[in-house]
Amino acid sequence: xxxxxxxxxxxxxxxxxxxxxxxxxxxxxxxxxxxxxxxxxxxxxxxxxxxxxxxxxxxxxxxxxxxxxxxxxxxxxxxxxxxxxxxxxxxxxxxxxxxxxxxxxxxxxxxxxxxxxxxxxxxxxxxxxxxxxxxxxxxxxxxxxxxxxxxxxxxxxxxxxxxxxxxxxxxxxxxxxxxxxxxxxxxxxxxxxxxxxxxxxxxxxxxxxxxxxxxxxxxxxxxxxxxxxxxxxxxxxxxxxxxxxxxxxxxxxxxxxxxxxxxxxxxxxxxxxxxxxxxxxxxxxxxx
Numbered sequence: 618x619x620x621x622x623x624x625x626x627x628x629x630x631x632x633x634x635x636x637x638x639x640x641x642x643x644x645x646x647x648x649x650x651x652x653x654x655x656x657x658x659x660x661x662x663x664x665x666x667x668x669x670x671x672x673x674x675x676x677x678x679x680x681x682x683x684x685x686x687x688x689x690x691x692x693x694x695x696x697x698x699x700x701x702x703x704x705x706x707x708x709x710x711x712x713x714x715x716x717x718x719x720x721x722x723x724x725x726x727x728x729x730x731x732x733x734x735x736x737x738x739x740x741x742x743x744x745x746x747x748x749x750x751x752x753x754x755x756x757x758x759x760x761x762x763x764x765x766x767x768x769x770x771x772x773x774x775x776x777x778x779x780x781x782x783x784x785x786x787x788x789x790x791x792x793x794x795x796x797x798x799x800x801x802x803x804x805x806x807x808x809x810x811x812x813x814x815x816x817x818x819x820x821x822x823x824x825x826x827x828x829x830x831x832x833x834x835x836x837x838x839x840x841x842x843x844x845x846x847x848x849x850x851x852x853x854x855x856x857x858x859x860x861x862x863x864x865x866x867x868x869x870x871x872x873x874x875x876x877x878x879x880x881x882x883x884x885x886x887x888x889x890x891x892x893x894x895x896x897x898x899x900x901x902x903x904x905x
Contacts, residue, residue, distance in 0.1 A: 627651040627670070628754070629691035629746070631682070633660040633698030637751070637875055641697060642669055644755050653689035655682045660700045680713025683744055694746045695754060696737075696844070699812075734844040750843035757877060760893040762869040766881045767890030770864060774831055774890075775899075776802065778866045781833025782896045789837035795847045798862065800830025813849075814856050821860030829863035835896060836871040849891075850875035854883045864890035 628645050632638035632654050638661070642652045654671035656663050663673045672685045686694065717740045738748045752758050770778060777799040784797045784804055794808030798820035806820035817832065824830065834847045847868060857865055865884070867874070872893070874880055884891045 625650070626690050626692045627653040628749075629686045629689070629694040630654045631694060631696040632656045632666070632671075633696075633700035634662065635699045636665065638697045639665040639669075641695070641751060641755055642666075653686065653691050655685055657698075657700065660698060677714055678711045679717060679740070680711045683713065686746065692745075692747060693749050694741060695749045695751055696734075697751050735841065738841070738844060748843055750846065752842065752846065752873065758873045758875070759870050760867070760872070760874055760877070762893050762895050762898070765874075765891040765893055766884035767864060767888055770831070770866075770890055770892060773801070773828060774864060777831045778833055778892070778894075779900055780804070781831065781866065782835065782900060785833060785835045786838065786896070789840075792837065795837065795845075796832060796834040798830050798832050798860070800825055800862075801827060803830075805830055813853060817853075817856040817860045817862075820862075824861045829861045832857050832862055832865045834865070834872060835868040840871075842871060846871065846873050848873040848875060849880065851880050851883050854880055854887065854889060854891075857889060858887045862889065864892065866892045866894055869893040869895050 628650055630638050630642055630652055638654065638656075642654060645652050652669065654666050654669055656666055656671055656673045658673050658675045660676075661673070663671075670689065672681070674681045674685065741748055780802055781797045781799045781804075784799070784807065785795070788794060788797075788807065794816075796808040796813050796816060798805045798817065800820075803825065805823045806816045808816045811819075813832075813834065820830065832853075834849060836842065836847055840846075849865060849867060849872065853865065874891075881891060
């Protein structure tokens, strides 16, 4: 009898919006490992998965998702892509999902995104799946500390970054958001349920005269990095520029940079800095 190793079993991908789930699938296939995708109907572009083993499942039909992965022999799962958080009432849960919510408790669905994702992960792990982080499966998505693009932040911009770090460290324990925009010491916008892109658009309407602000995006203290790592990409850079910002600061080793070459090149072309930093070290090394 042959024992199947985890690496020989398909990687299960729970795909929300955007191209990252498809790109991960292609990378995993190129490494010789099969994949099986469950695309969430309300978020995913299902046409992206043509030619791949996949199934489209509506939000709230977790029983179908579990059954599909089991039938495909999946053991390891990754959740990836953009999604708008639903309300509990809008889920229209199937019987399996309703039972799972009752089992883990409705409190997981009443907190912030990290709380919700911990509840989802708990359910998946209870069903015998191992939940993996995309950074474990695809190299080069996170960045070491350093200036990735653009001019180095000046003293005023560094002060705005420190202010952003302080705001996010205060928000993290109550699971509010991962990003903030600061200009000239003023907090223009804090990310809540709307997501980073909508927050940047709002910040653009509130910008002050003078030097532009900065976007600071960090993992929450104690955040499970398998779940919803802070992410930037070309769209983030475009939106930062449109909102009049001068740069972006991200969490070194704890943030994803999608399409990294394109993201960095675009920021450099626009003259926006992208700074990958260790928040604690940055605060110590930068004069107050």
